[in-house]
Amino acid sequence: MQTLSYVRTEMLPQQPAPLGERGAAKWLRENLFSGPVNTIMTLLALYVIYLIIAAITPWLLNGVWNASSLSECRAIIAAAAGEGASGACWAVINERWHQWLFGFYPQDQYWRPTLAFVLLFVAIAPVLFDRVPKQLLWFTLIYPALCFWLLWGGSVWGPIVAMIGFVVLAIVYRLAQPLIGISPAAGAGVVAAILWWLFLDVPAVNLLAGLADLQLQPVRSSDFGGFLLAITIGVTAISFSLPIGILLALGRQSDMPIVKLLSVGFIEFIRGVPLITLLFTASLLLQYFLPPNTEFDIILRVIILVTLFAAAYLAEVIRGGLAALPRGQYEAADALGLDYWRAQRLIILPQALKISIPSIVSTFIGLFKDTTLVSFVGLLDPLRGVTNVVRADINWKGIYWEPYIYVGALFFIICFGMSRYSMYLEQKLKTDHR
Amino acid sequence: MAYASDAPKDGFRPSMLIYDTRYRGYTIQFIVLLLFALFVAWLLNNTLENLAAKGRTFNFGFLWSRAGYDIEQTLVPYTNDNSHFRAWMVGLANTLAVAIPGCILATIVGVIVGVLRLSKNWLIARLMTVYVEIFRNIPLLLWILMIFVPMRELTYEPRDFRVTDEMIAAGQEPAASMWFNDSVAISTRGINAPLPLFDRPLGSLNLGGVSVNLTFLAALVIVLGSVWVNRQIRARAQRVQESTGVRPTTWWQSVLVLTLPFIAFLLATGFHLEYPTLTRFNFSGGILLQHSYTALLIALVLYTGAFIAEIVRGGILAISRGQTEASYALGLRPGRTMSLVILPQALRVIIPPLISQFLNLTKNTSLGIAVSYLDLRGTLGGITLNQTGRELECMLLMMLNYLILSLMISSVANIYNRSIQLKER
Structure with missing residues (x-):
């Protein structure tokens, strides 16, 4: 067999891709400057971003976090950045952030809505994520009463007795469902619960409140x-x-x-x-x-x-x-x-x-x-x-x-x-x- | 939903009303109807008792008494000597004055942003995403206030626009100046813009209490006529293309037909603009747009536009890539692919949610309350209600009015929707 001397027997090492076809250059060219229209749009967008940043940055940089009034804020900004400079007065957020969160809720009771908020996540976790143990659903069921009590305060027995109405509903439904079918049993349960709330609710609350008075400050x-x-x-x-x-x-x-x-x-x-x-x-x-x-x-x-x-x-x-x-x-x-x-x-x-x-x-x-x-x-x-x-x-x-x-x-x-x-x-x- | 396969032979027993699925429906409906009737009777009874206890009657006579309050922006002639009914109509016109331009502008913004979000340009697509996410996740009320408050508090009083002789002598500039070659003035009182006027108007026609402006009517007829002629030209081009395979060039004919008659009309009626001028204390002449109106409109357009952008984007993405490829395979160019293949199919997906966005925008005009814009809610459900104390009547009328407005928009839009839906057998 004749040997062809001009045929290469071993492979050449691979060349890197041309500069314009790799890395940032390629990305820029394909995503930002792929044609005249695209280039114009990119430049316009850059200009708009520049305008926004130019307008906001000094205002943000000159922001004041500690002051007791807007005029004090302005004085601090004028002293630091010169007369006529604009600046954010975050001091108002620093001083009043809690009012945006809680309104006029009594300050010493803030732990109650905060606790209710944290417990909210515990209560909705079994609904939202399926890796959470399903037993937590019982907590989800009692959460509304607990949350009501935490937020509005007052005697603990009101929400508890109101929740018992739902227990009555469930029991009546369970007992009646094999006998009369789903819809009539549900109706009977609702009627029983309404009777409970109308006639037994108030006496039960009074009775329990007489036994043990668990109160939170009413809001x-x-x-x-x-x-x-x-x-x-x-x-x-x-x-x-x-x-x-x-x-x-x-x-x-x-x-x-x-x-x-x-x-x-x-x-x-x-x-x-x-x-x-x-x-x-x-x-x-x-x-x-x-x-x-x-x-x-x-x-x-x-x-x-x-x-x-x-x-x-x-x-x-x-x-x-x-x-x-x-x-x-x-x-x-x-x-x-x-x-x-x-x-x-x-x-x-x-x-x-x-x-x-x-x-x-x-x-x-x-x-x-x-x-x-x-x-x-x-x-x-x-x-x-x-x-x-x-x-x-x-x-x-x-x-x-x-x-x-x-x-x-x-x-x-x-x-x-x-x-x-x-x-x-x-x-x-x-x-x-x- | 379960069906008995074989009807029992024996006759009807009362227990079948509960246990037989063929008759149970009647029992349930009877009970529901009974409960509903009881509920309505209970409400009516309570209302009558409450009205009697307050010594009130239920009648709409107050609509014809003197309103006695001023409305800043009136599209319908109105003075405070007019009736409450008239004020209600002014409010309705003000609601429409936000809703109609709002729907049009929001659609334009939405379509542009929706298409740009799909752009291959990375920067533009990201910018549009940021816009859409920010506007969709922050309450509309905040946008209205955020646009309105600076408009009122950061603008200058009309007197700051004044240039006095001393200032010229001292080489000073006034604190504020007008925009666009002295034609638009943005002051604390609102935006003064040029007003289109006609030297030789065609007059107006009185049709049983409603006067119709003939000039605008003529302009509308001319525009519609031009559009119709333009469609004829395009239809002819289509026919020629179908018979010979060559499409004649028609764009210059279209341009001429669409512009020339309108320009001729403007020249014939002596169209010109009346510019606002600074008088002693305020601007006069031109048209005055209240800040409340402008802020409400801008906020509604930007907010609803973000939602429409998502709808448009979703609609375009819903059309499978194969449609584009098939269209290219047939030899259609990208422009015609978009207009003949993609858009007609995308529109079918886009229109139904778009209708509900129009409805939302119309209902959201009631947020004008935040900037004291006197729309339907501000007049009938606001000042009239407070002055006359007729809560029940005013609220019912207002709800009915919004309801009719919504039903009208949705029925018109539904007719259009049906005309473009896929005709299935």
Whole structure:
């Protein structure tokens, strides 16, 4: 066999890629300067970023954290950075941060809402994450009463006895369900619980209070404010609006015309009017609709209306999920001989709710942001209520950017966190193999 | 949902109302209806009792008494001698004055941002993401206040715009000056902008109490006519392309048809702008935009625009990559691929959530309360309510009004939606 002397027998070492095809240069060229239009847009964007940074940086750098009034702030800034320099006066946040968080809640009792807030995470952990032991769900069940007692104070027996009403409901349901079926048993349970609350609640509380008086200092609703108020309203409304929303969605999909009509009417009415009008209903009109001389707490009234508002929106979101399920799922449930509630609970709702998770969470985010509107019915929401209280102080008159940035940042953290959680949940529950 | 396969032969027994799925529905509906009727009766009874206890009646006569309060921004002629009804209509017009431009501008912002978020330009895409996330996760109320408060507190009084002889002699500049070649003045009182006027207006037509401005009507007719002619030109080009395979160049015809008649109309009616001028204490002439209006509009547009951007982005991403590739395989260029293949399909995904954003924006105009903008809620549900003390009537009217507004928007949008939906058998 002839040897070809000009054929190389060993491989050449690999050359590195040309400079323009690797590293930062390639990235820059592909992502920022890939054509004339892109280049112009990049330069424009850089200019806009420069303008924003140039406007904000001196203001941030000259920020003052320790001062007792806006004029003192300005004096410090003028002394440090020269006359006419702009600067942030974070001192107002430093001095009043607790008011944005707690409103006029008594200062020596701050541990109570803080504890309630921490326990909130313990209570929702078994719902949110499946690695948490399921026994914690019992704590979730008693959490509402515990939270109420911690926040509003008073005798411990009121919430406990009220919770026993639910125990009565559960026991009656358990006993009656094998005898008369699911729906009548649920009805009997509700009636029994209502009887308990109407007739046995007050005597039981008095009796127990006579035996042992466990009291926390009572706090009036008008002292609630800031994020304490927003989170109280938001979390309560979120947890109650989900079951109501599911029921409304099922009602709207129902093949019973009257149930369907009532659900559609309710949903469309609530969705057709702004939340503000519903809040005004809570503050102005409920006194007309309730029996004469009924007095009840404005926060509770607002929570009820906000809950109904969110429930109508959730109902539409969940209806979308129900409609997106293939018809075969319903038929398969029927073919297995499941009755309506079992079919919903075991087959339909788990899938429908999974589809609608992103929209449900964005409804919750919207609900939480909407809690700021309660300031229009005289409650101290963090954004407008507390900020106005602080600005009414002669020391802090004329300050506006800093409080808004502080409150906005807190809202952003909470809402952004919720949206990230929904993305995590979406990933976790994804079962299609793509 | 369970169906009995085989109807029992024996007759109807009352227990079947509970146990038989064919009849249980009637029982449940009867109970629900009964409970609902009881609930409504309870509410009505309470309301009547409460009204009687307060010595009030339920009637709407107050709508025709003198309102007695001023409204700063009026699109409908109004003085404080007019009735509460008139004030309500002024409020409604003010609500629409935010809602309609708001929906249009928010759509524009949303579409641009949504498309730019998908841009290959890393910096632009990141910037848009930051914008969307910031606006979506912070309450609208904060944006309204954050735009409104500096507008009012960081601007100058009208007198600061004055240039006196002494200042010229001393070579001083006034503290504030007008923008855009002395045509727009932003002062503490609001934004004074040029007002379009016509030397030879066509007059107005009175149709049973509602006067119609003929000049604007004519302008509208001319614009719609030009658009129609333009569509005919394009349809003809389409026909020529289908028969010969060559598309005639029509862009210059389109430009002429769309611009020439309108310019001719403006010249014929003597169109000019009236600029605001500084008088003794304030600006006069031109058009005055209240800061409350501007702030509300800007905040609503930016906030809703962020949501619409997400909808647009989602809609475009929902169209599978294969559609683009198939379109390229057919030989369509990128522009036509977008307009003929991607957008028509994306619109189907985009329109339904877009409608609900329009509804949200319209309802959110009621947040004008934060900046004392006198819209529907500010007039009927605000000052009128407080002056007359007729909470029940005012609130009911206001809710009904918002409800009708929402239903109108959603029905119009739904008709459009149905026209572009996929026609399935």
